[in-house]
Amino acid sequence: MKKIIISALTALVLISCGIEYNGEERLRVLLKIQDNDLNALEGIEVQIDNLVDSYNETISIGHTKSDGTLDVVFPATESDSARYNIEFKDPNNLFASYRISNIKKTDFNNYQLILDPQTLYRYSDLVNLQITRNQINSHRYLGSTNIIGMKYLSDIDFQNGTELPNYSTNTFFKVFKNQTIILEYAIQDRSTQPYTIESFSVPIEINEEDVTYTIDL
Amino acid sequence: MKNIIKLLFIVVFGISTSLKAQYENRISTSTLDFSIEYFKPITFGSNAIHKAHDSNIGMGFETHCRVYKAFRFGFGFNFASYTVTNRKLIGNYNNTNYNCIFLALNYNIPLSNKFGIVPELSIGKSRFKGKNGSKNYGVQGGSEYCIGIKTIYNLSGGVGVFHNLNYVYNNLDMKANPGIINFYNQSHAINFGFGIIFF
Numbered sequence: 001m002k003k004i005i006i007s008a009l010t011a012l013v014l015i016s017c018g019i020e021y022n023g024e025e026r027l028r029v030l031l032k033i034q035d036n037d038l039n040a041l042e043g044i045e046v047q048i049d050n051l052v053d054s055y056n057e058t059i060s061i062g063h064t065k066s067d068g069t070l071d072v073v074f075p076a077t078e079s080d081s082a083r084y085n086i087e088f089k090d091p092n093n094l095f096a097s098y099r100i101s102n103i104k105k106t107d108f109n110n111y112q113l114i115l116d117p118q119t120l121y122r123y124s125d126l127v128n129l130q131i132t133r134n135q136i137n138s139h140r141y142l143g144s145t146n147i148i149g150m151k152y153l154s155d156i157d158f159q160n161g162t163e164l165p166n167y168s169t170n171t172f173f174k175v176f177k178n179q180t181i182i183l184e185y186a187i188q189d190r191s192t193q194p195y196t197i198e199s200f201s202v203p204i205e206i207n208e209e210d211v212t213y214t215i216d217l
Numbered sequence: 218m219k220n221i222i223k224l225l226f227i228v229v230f231g232i233s234t235s236l237k238a239q240y241e242n243r244i245s246t247s248t249l250d251f252s253i254e255y256f257k258p259i260t261f262g263s264n265a266i267h268k269a270h271d272s273n274i275g276m277g278f279e280t281h282c283r284v285y286k287a288f289r290f291g292f293g294f295n296f297a298s299y300t301v302t303n304r305k306l307i308g309n310y311n312n313t314n315y316n317c318i319f320l321a322l323n324y325n326i327p328l329s330n331k332f333g334i335v336p337e338l339s340i341g342k343s344r345f346k347g348k349n350g351s352k353n354y355g356v357q358g359g360s361e362y363c364i365g366i367k368t369i370y371n372l373s374g375g376v377g378v379f380h381n382l383n384y385v386y387n388n389l390d391m392k393a394n395p396g397i398i399n400f401y402n403q404s405h406a407i408n409f410g411f412g413i414i415f416f
Contacts, residue, residue: 023347023355026393026401062305073397074308075347075355112394 019052021059025076027108029060031115032068033088035095040068041120045089048072052079068117080105088118095120096152096174103158121176126152128210129181131171133217139191140217145170149181149206179206187217247375247416250289251280254381254412258297266345266387266404269306270299270313277410279321287325293339294318306400310349317343317361335367335379343387359389359402369414381410 029048033041041064048060060074076082084103090096100115107113133142152174155164175181180203189196204213254277260267275297281289296316301307319341327333343361347354365383372378384407391402 018352021347021353021355023345023357024390024392025355026391026397028394028397058309060304060309070305072305073393073401110394111392112396 019050019055019057019082020078021075022078023075026073026111027076027105028071028073028112029086029115030069030071030112031086032117033064033070034068034117034119036119036121036125040064040066041090041095042066042068043091044068044095044120045091046070046072047087047089048074049085049087050077051083051085052077052081076105076111086115088120090120094122094124096123096126096154098152098154098156100156100158101164107158121152125176126174127177127206127208129173129175129204129206130210130212131173131183131185132212132214134214135217137189137191137217139189141188141190142170142215142217143186143188143197145183145185147173147175147181147183149179150176151181152176175206177206177208180204181206183213185215187215247283249280249282250291250414250416251278252379252412252414253278254379254410256295256297256381256383256408256410258385258406258408260404260406262403262405263400264404265306265401266299266313266406268400269301269303271302272406273298273300275315275408277412281321281323289323289325290321291323292318292320308347308354310347310352310354312348314346314348315343316346317341319361319363321363323367331371333369333371335369337363337365337367337383339363339365343389345387345389357389357391357401359387362386362388365408375416377414377416379412379414381408381412383408383410 031046033044035041044064046062046064047058049056049058060072062070062072064070082105085099085101086103087099088097103113129147131145153163154174156162157164182201183204184199184201187198187200189198204211256275256277258272258275260270260272275295277293277295279291279293281291284290294316296314299313299315301311301313319339321337321339323335323337325333325335341361343359345357363383363385365381367379367381369377369379387404389402389404391398393401
């Protein structure tokens with residue numbers, strides 16, 4: 001009997017958790033997806049997630065039509081603090097996916113959001129730039145890194161158009177082929193008080209292959 | 218003796234005819250009825266319920282009492298589930314569950330000893346709830362207006378079966394972009410129903 005009551009209470013708690021929706025308010029997103037030659041892309045999967053507090057749920061999924069457009073409608077969240085993310089994924093894996101994050105309910109004009117045409121780039125146009133550490137001195141640490149050049153942005157903040165940081169932002173970049181990029185980085189030396197920071201700027205040649213650049217610490 | 222037999226025959230025949238008449242007219246004369254119905258909504262029109270859902274078999278309960286001559290007034294409850302077929306138009310969930318509680322006024326017209334037809338008007342409060350298992354995706358409320366006709370066949374002893382044909386219109390509460398709001402704030406359906414009635 002005790003187990004049944006505990007199970008029932010647990011189920012009740014689980015049911016009552018999560019994002020609450022307003023069935024009498026519908027949001028609409030209109031968008032178009034194209035490649036970098038402005039050709040419409042058909043069949044691209046578009047997934048819309050909403051985030052409220054620590055909860056994250058997929059509220060809409062659709063695929064673009066032959067003209068690259070998609071028109072989706074879904075129930076709004078009860079909470080006005082909700083954030084929406086829209087992710088673009090190619091089921092055939094020819095184009096690199098990316099995401100627009102941090103869209104607010106207030107960004108919808110009259111319950112509708114019309115996005116500018118979104119461009120997907122082929123994986124064949126991109127290579128990976130991996131930064132690795134060669135730890136020579138235990139008191140030296142890699143600080144911030146940045147690249148100047150044509151970088152592929154995989155998670156864009158809707159509010160300001162910049163890339164949102166993630167766990168690998170510091171050491172992994174997707175960049176376009178056939179360019180010279182500038183890698184800027186800082187090394188922190190913790191053997192002294194206060195710590196000293198040295199800044200570096202190095203050119204890296206990007207051709208057709210993935211590049212691994214090693215920083216001696 | 219012959220006269221007595223004749224008299225007895227007339228009395229017995231008269232009583233039985235009278236009882237039969239009462240029984241056969243029960244469709245229109247009973248003071249209270251209760252019915253259970255299964256129905257299939259056939260949706261139509263340019264609206265989200267029709268364009269983005271498949272309807273499943275629904276169920277309803279209804280009870281009336283005679284208020285004036287053959288007029289009856291009552292209330293009922295209907296529920297049904299719709300399977301979402303186009304998530305682009307609805308959202309990422311599986312079902313829209315419908316229910317409605319309504320008031321109804323009907324008029325009973327006996328056509329023969331066994332058959333009767335019952336035109337009915339009803340008005341109610343409806344709710345459409347998005348569901349994915351136990352997870353809710355919001356409730357859309359509204360007003361339901363229904364006009365229909367029942368054909369009742371009286372089996373025996375206050376039990377009948379019926380066929381029901383209703384036009385059902387829902388006017389739903391909705392906030393959405395003006396370009397699409399009419400797609401989400403209404404629904405139309407013809408409900409075909411079969412059921413059993415006790416009266």
